[in-house]
Amino acid sequence: MVEKERQRGLITFLSDYGMRDEFVGVCHAVIARRAPCARVIDLTHAIPRHDVRAGAGVLAAAAPYLPQGVHLAVVDPGVGARGALARRALVLRTGSGQLLVGPDNGLLMPAAELLGAPSEALDIGNSRERLRPLSHTFHGRDIFAPVAAALAAGAPLGSLGEPLEIASLRRLELPVARLAGATLHAHVLRSDGFGNVILDARAEQVEELGVSLGEPLAVGYPGGELGARFARAFADVPAGELLLYEDSQRLLALAVNLGSAAALLGVSNDDQIELRRA
Amino acid sequence: MVEKERQRGLITFLSDYGMRDEFVGVCHAVIARRAPCARVIDLTHAIPRHDVRAGAGVLAAAAPYLPQGVHLAVVDPGVGARGALARRALVLRTGSGQLLVGPDNGLLMPAAELLGAPSEALDIGNSRERLRPLSHTFHGRDIFAPVAAALAAGAPLGSLGEPLEIASLRRLELPVARLAGATLHAHVLRSDGFGNVILDARAEQVEELGVSLGEPLAVGYPGGELGARFARAFADVPAGELLLYEDSQRLLALAVNLGSAAALLGVSNDDQIELRRA
Amino acid sequence: MVEKERQRGLITFLSDYGMRDEFVGVCHAVIARRAPCARVIDLTHAIPRHDVRAGAGVLAAAAPYLPQGVHLAVVDPGVGARGALARRALVLRTGSGQLLVGPDNGLLMPAAELLGAPSEALDIGNSRERLRPLSHTFHGRDIFAPVAAALAAGAPLGSLGEPLEIASLRRLELPVARLAGATLHAHVLRSDGFGNVILDARAEQVEELGVSLGEPLAVGYPGGELGARFARAFADVPAGELLLYEDSQRLLALAVNLGSAAALLGVSNDDQIELRRA
Numbered sequence: 001m002v003e004k005e006r007q008r009g010l011i012t013f014l015s016d017y018g019m020r021d022e023f024v025g026v027c028h029a030v031i032a033r034r035a036p037c038a039r040v041i042d043l044t045h046a047i048p049r050h051d052v053r054a055g056a057g058v059l060a061a062a063a064p065y066l067p068q069g070v071h072l073a074v075v076d077p078g079v080g081a082r083g084a085l086a087r088r089a090l091v092l093r094t095g096s097g098q099l100l101v102g103p104d105n106g107l108l109m110p111a112a113e114l115l116g117a118p119s120e121a122l123d124i125g126n127s128r129e130r131l132r133p134l135s136h137t138f139h140g141r142d143i144f145a146p147v148a149a150a151l152a153a154g155a156p157l158g159s160l161g162e163p164l165e166i167a168s169l170r171r172l173e174l175p176v177a178r179l180a181g182a183t184l185h186a187h188v189l190r191s192d193g194f195g196n197v198i199l200d201a202r203a204e205q206v207e208e209l210g211v212s213l214g215e216p217l218a219v220g221y222p223g224g225e226l227g228a229r230f231a232r233a234f235a236d237v238p239a240g241e242l243l244l245y246e247d248s249q250r251l252l253a254l255a256v257n258l259g260s261a262a263a264l265l266g267v268s269n270d271d272q273i274e275l276r277r278a
Numbered sequence: 279m280v281e282k283e284r285q286r287g288l289i290t291f292l293s294d295y296g297m298r299d300e301f302v303g304v305c306h307a308v309i310a311r312r313a314p315c316a317r318v319i320d321l322t323h324a325i326p327r328h329d330v331r332a333g334a335g336v337l338a339a340a341a342p343y344l345p346q347g348v349h350l351a352v353v354d355p356g357v358g359a360r361g362a363l364a365r366r367a368l369v370l371r372t373g374s375g376q377l378l379v380g381p382d383n384g385l386l387m388p389a390a391e392l393l394g395a396p397s398e399a400l401d402i403g404n405s406r407e408r409l410r411p412l413s414h415t416f417h418g419r420d421i422f423a424p425v426a427a428a429l430a431a432g433a434p435l436g437s438l439g440e441p442l443e444i445a446s447l448r449r450l451e452l453p454v455a456r457l458a459g460a461t462l463h464a465h466v467l468r469s470d471g472f473g474n475v476i477l478d479a480r481a482e483q484v485e486e487l488g489v490s491l492g493e494p495l496a497v498g499y500p501g502g503e504l505g506a507r508f509a510r511a512f513a514d515v516p517a518g519e520l521l522l523y524e525d526s527q528r529l530l531a532l533a534v535n536l537g538s539a540a541a542l543l544g545v546s547n548d549d550q551i552e553l554r555r556a
Numbered sequence: 557m558v559e560k561e562r563q564r565g566l567i568t569f570l571s572d573y574g575m576r577d578e579f580v581g582v583c584h585a586v587i588a589r590r591a592p593c594a595r596v597i598d599l600t601h602a603i604p605r606h607d608v609r610a611g612a613g614v615l616a617a618a619a620p621y622l623p624q625g626v627h628l629a630v631v632d633p634g635v636g637a638r639g640a641l642a643r644r645a646l647v648l649r650t651g652s653g654q655l656l657v658g659p660d661n662g663l664l665m666p667a668a669e670l671l672g673a674p675s676e677a678l679d680i681g682n683s684r685e686r687l688r689p690l691s692h693t694f695h696g697r698d699i700f701a702p703v704a705a706a707l708a709a710g711a712p713l714g715s716l717g718e719p720l721e722i723a724s725l726r727r728l729e730l731p732v733a734r735l736a737g738a739t740l741h742a743h744v745l746r747s748d749g750f751g752n753v754i755l756d757a758r759a760e761q762v763e764e765l766g767v768s769l770g771e772p773l774a775v776g777y778p779g780g781e782l783g784a785r786f787a788r789a790f791a792d793v794p795a796g797e798l799l800l801y802e803d804s805q806r807l808l809a810l811a812v813n814l815g816s817a818a819a820l821l822g823v824s825n826d827d828q829i830e831l832r833r834a
Contacts, residue, residue, distance in 0.1 A: 010310060012303070019297060019575060020749030022614050025568070025599035032566060032597060032623040041310060043303035049750065050814065058300050065419070067310040077814075080789025136789040138804035141621070193298030194327065233358025233414040248416035258328065258355070288588060290581070297575060319588060321581035336578050343697070345588040471576030472605065511636025511692040526694035536606065536633070 009152030010069035011040045014059055015140060016047040017074070023138070027145040030131070034149035046193075050077040052107050053172055054190045054269070057198075060110035061249040066098065071111070072148040073102040080136035089127075089143050090169070091151070091160060093120040099157070101148045103139075106172035121169060122161035129160060175270065177201035183220075184209055184275040186252070188267050195260025198253045199273055203246040206230060211277055217244060219254065220274035221265045227278055228254065244275070287430030288347035289318045292337055293418060294325040295352070301416070305423040308409070312427035324471075328355040330385050331450055332468045332547070335476075338388035339527040344376065349389070350426040351380040358414035367405075367421050368447070369429070369438060371398040377435070379426045381417075384450035399447060400439035407438060453548065455479035461498075462487055462553040464530070466545050473538025476531045477551055481524045484508060489555055495522065497532065498552035499543045505556055506532065522553070565708030566625035567596045570615055571696060572603040573630070579694070583701040586687070590705035597623075602749075606633040608663050609728055610746045610825070613754075616666035617805040622654065627667070628704040629658040636692035645683075645699050646725070647707070647716060649676040655713070657704045659695075662728035677725060678717035685716060731826065733757035739776075740765055740831040742808070744823050751816025754809045755829055759802045762786060767833055773800060775810065776830035777821045783834055784810065800831065 011031060017023040024045050031040055043062055047055040055075035078087040088104040095116025100108045101124070112118045124130075124143060129150045131142040147160055177186035177200045186201040211217045211230050219228045219242065228242040237243045239258045247253040254261040254273070267273070289309060295301040302323050309318055321340055325333040333353035356365040366382035373394025378386045379402075390396045402408075402421060407428045409420040425438055453465040455478045464479040489495045489508050497506045497520065506520040515521045517536045525531040532539040532551070545551070567587060573579040580601050587596055599618055603611040611631035634643040644660040651672025656664045657680070668674045680686075680699060685706045687698040703716055731743040733756045742757040767773045767786050775784045775798065784798040793799045795814045803809040810817040810829070823829070 010314070012307060014300070014303070018749045019600070020602045022570070022600040022618050025570070025597060026618050026621050028597045029568060029599070029618065029621045029623055032595070033621070036566070036623070039310070041303060041306045043307070044297070044300040046298045062300050062304050062307065065304050065307045065311070067307055067314070078791060081791035082789075133806075135802075135804040137801065141804060193296045233360075235356060235359035245415065246413075248413040248419065250411075288592070290585060292578070292581070317588070319581060319584045321585070322575070322578040324576045340578050340582050340585065343582050343585045343589070345585055345592070471574045511638075513634060513637035523693065524691075526691040526697065528689075 009035065009038045009154070010067055011038055011072055011148050011152050012043050012066060012069065013040055013072045014043040014047065014055060014062075015045045015074040016049045016051065016055060017045045017140065018049075019045055023140065027140050030141055030145045031149040031152070034129070034146055035153035038149060038152035047075050051075065052077065052105050053174070056107050056110045056172055057189055059107070060114055063111040063114040066115070068097065070099045070101060070148045070151045072144055073100065073107055074140040074144055075107050076103045076105070076139060078103065078105060079139050087170070088123050088164070089125045089139065090164070091122045091124055091147060091157065092118045093157060095119050099151050101144050101151070104170050106170045109169065109171050110174075118166050118169065120157065121164040121166055122157065123164050124161035127161045129155070175200050177205060179205060179208055182209065182276055186273045186275060188269050188271045188273060189251070190269055191262040191267075194255075195262040196247065196253050196255045197261045197265065197267060197273075198247060198251055201252045201275070202250065203252060206244065206252065206275060209275065209277055216278035218276045218278045219244070220276070221267055222271050223266055226265075234258070287313065287316045287432070288345055289316055289350055289426050289430050290321050290344060290347060291318055291350045292321040292325065292333060292340075293323045293352040294327045294329065294333060295323045295418065296327075297323055301418065305418050308419055308423045309427040309430070312407070312424055313431035316427060316430035325353050329353065330355065330383050331452070334385050334388045334450055335467055337385070338392055341389040341392040344393070346375065348377045348379060348426045348429045350422055351378065351385055352418040352422055353385050354381045354383070354417060356381065356383060357417050365448070366401050366442070367403045367417065368442070369400045369402055369425060369435065370396045371435060373397050377429050379422050379429070382448050384448045387447065387449050388452075396444050396447065398435065399442040399444055400435065401442050402439035405439045407433070453478050455483060457483060457486055460487065460554055464551045464553060466547050466549045466551060467529070468547055469540040469545075472533075473540040474525065474531050474533045475539045475543065475545060475551075476525060476529055479530045479553070480528065481530060484522065484530065484553060487553065487555055494556035496554045496556045497522070498554070499545055500549050501544055504543075512536070565591065565594045565710070566623055567594055567628055567704050567708050568599050568618075568622060568625065569596055569601075569628045570599040570603065570611060570618075571601045571630040572605045572607065572611060573601045573696065574605075575601055579696065583696050586697055586701045587705040587708070590685070590702055591709035594705060594708035603631050607631065608633070608661050609730070612663050612666045612728055613745055615663070616670055619667040619670040622671070624654065626655045626657060626704045626707045628700055629656065629663055630696040630700055631663050632659045632661070632695060634659065634661060635695050643726070644679050644720070645681045645695065646720070647678045647680055647703060647713065648674045649713060651675050655707050657700050657707070660726050662726045665725065665727050666730075674722050674725065676713065677720040677722055678713065679720050680717035683717045685711070731756050733761060735761060735764055738765065738832055742829045742831060744825050744827045744829060745807070746825055747818040747823075750811075751818040752803065752809050752811045753817045753821065753823060753829075754803060754807055757808045757831070758806065759808060762800065762808065762831060765831065765833055772834035774832045774834045775800070776832070777823055778827050779822055782821075790814070
């Protein structure tokens with residue numbers, strides 16, 4: 001009964017493969033061969049190429065909504081590298097029983113922390129589930145997808161690789177917003193497809209500035225300074241106006257009602273944003 | 279038996295979320311948690327942002343091909359607005375037993391009419407199926423997807439919200455092609471990804487102009503006038519030439535064989551197109 | 557038992573429909589009506605519009621990874637044409653029991669050869685599974701998807717159309733790399749979404765030039781000549797440098813580490829590429 005349940009396992013899949021090629025589809029095909037009854041949910045494949053931090057951020061943002069299952073994530077600039085540049089290939093089990101599969105470059109760790117923290121880790125670089133011949137450029141197809149499929153089909157975790165120390169896993173260094181005097185120094189984590197600019201700050205930090213919902217504030221950015229309103233929803237400000245809001249992942253973000261804050265501010269990832277009472 | 283059938287329910291999903299972000303994937307994840315056995319078919323997520331009319335048109339065009347199930351559609355410029363600007367969140371049941379879920383801004387109505395007309399409506403804005411905390415910007419994830427999943431999992435309709443009068447539902451005002459003398463005054467409904475320009479007119483109306491298949495006609499557009507041929511298929515005119523044809527949704531459309539009519543004519547939604555015998 | 561197995565059939569789907577419209581989603585809906593239990597894997601829908609050869613190449617590249625099932629592929633510039641321009645609509649069964657569905661314009665043949673060679677062919681242009689009314693522009697929805705769904709649902713092959721001679725099927729003419737003296741004359745098959753330029757040559761042919769892994773070589777292209785390195789993986793050369801590598805489909809390809817070879821070389825499909833020892 002449990003076995004049957006596992007054979008119908010669920011896999012979520014995030015990558016930077018894009019949808020212009022067959023890479024994602026071929027990974028689905030590989031999964032279907034190993035785990036014919038598994039379902040695969042594409043979280044997104046539009047992570048900017050090789051942007052491990054953006055991938056980690058999006059996976060962490062999705063973490064609270066993930067069903068129980070296997071979470072496959074591939075943003076892997078080090079694929080096929082050897083020697084000092086090589087990265088390991090991982091499966092993690094978390095405290096809540098979730099399984100994550102992907103490269104050991106920090107991609108999986110913020111989500112793993114939110115899913116109960118990693119409690120068990122395996123190096124799957126030489127897993128018996130690997131496809132042969134193994135390519136040097138497409139480990140999503142040749143290592144990560146087959147191992148995720150094997151897990152979804154009920155293969156025991158221990159059979160898939162060699163145990164690793166949790167302390168040895170690579171972690172990302174992420175910016176942290178901080179309050180200094182009357183200014184909240186935040187950073188651009190990423191922009192979404194609608195031009196909303198996501199910051200590394202939380203609503204509590206704006207409230208510490210003494211700015212309440214509905215009140216104006218000043219937004220400093222590399223190109224200058226603009227006024228904005230701390231609002232609940234886009235439609236709470238007139239069309240074309242800048243607002244600061246708590247986004248659906250509970251992070252602060254800048255938006256333009258019916259427009260693009262990313263285009264208005266011309267900001268890039270990691271740019272500093274300074275928020276002050278107006 | 280019926281219960282089992284419903285638990286394997288089918289959900290179709292249309293939105294303006296695009297594929298550049300994880301929004302669609304997170305909605306799939308939310309559905310999988312509430313309705314593990316439901317299947318989800320993505321109709322399209324490339325509706326132009328906030329273009330409720332385009333979303334309504336595409337959903338109506340797909341309506342004749344939809345399997346029995348729950349049809350989730352989210353194009354929702356009013357998300358999170360309060361007071362006079364607020365829109366309700368809806369489930370509709372139609373005469374043919376189809377279920378539609380989405381905002382009460384007219385998006386669902388043209389498809390609902392084609393599916394047997396709405397026979398029952400509920401306000402699900404405070405549904406017990408909502409996620410908590412409820413965001414102000416992502417009701418697709420927090421209200422619409424969970425309610426669609428609950429329906430696919432077999433939850434009784436009446437348990438999901440408060441009954442509404444059908445007469446109170448918002449409807450869109452849509453342009454209508456009309457024949458005046460020797461001219462058919464039509465409008466651009468939308469252009470598709472291949473540059474085909476879809477009009478609000480039907481083949482019968484061109485025949486009323488006295489133009490038969492294979493015959494030439496004149497096409498007036500805001501930038502001037504061009505000759506075209508009333509044809510069955512792209513390949514019936516030489517490469518690069520303009521044609522008028524009955525598209526796969528039985529609407530008239532302008533196309534350029536192996537090219538783009540939208541680029542040739544430079545037209546936008548709602549632009550007037552005048553068709554005459556050449 | 558076998559019947560039940562077939563009813564849970566698997567369909568892969570490749571096309572040039574793009575994701576900007578509802579075309580792919582409507583085909584999924586049509587499949588779900590005819591074969592409610594079939595699973596559909598989207599291989600890719602980003603084949604350049606009407607590029608039959610690119611579609612054939614991508615399908616062939618995916619062939620070794622395809623699960624047993626029905627493989628639906630639609631790149632169909634001749635849709636709706638009549639008379640001499642008309643193309644037939646096909647189902648092929650291959651020696652390994654795979655089923656392919658699509659237009660008879662060469663699209664299916666390279667993959668069919670890799671899947672055991674076509675052993676049985678049917679003309680499905682007038683199949684009883686067609687939707688009615690039949691459009692002239694969207695046979696993916698009206699012929700190919702319904703027939704693929706019928707096969708996935710267990711319909712006997714012979715019931716779906718009229719037998720055809722294998723020898724009568726259209727095949728593509730494809731370029732072939734050849735060694736002449738100290739030069740390997742290759743051609744651009746296509747570029748992928750990352751700007752990697754895929755050639756019609758194999759690693760053995762470079763080794764015949766006397767170039768081993770890690771060694772430099774000269775790359776002649778229509779705009780000039782550049783140095784490159786024959787490498788295993790992107791990360792084996794410095795950022796921004798050109799490399800020649802065996803790609804994940806075991807074809808030779810040119811890439812720029814953390815960049816785009818297609819942009820660097822400015823090449824188009826069919827352009828000649830000359831490889832020599834440096």
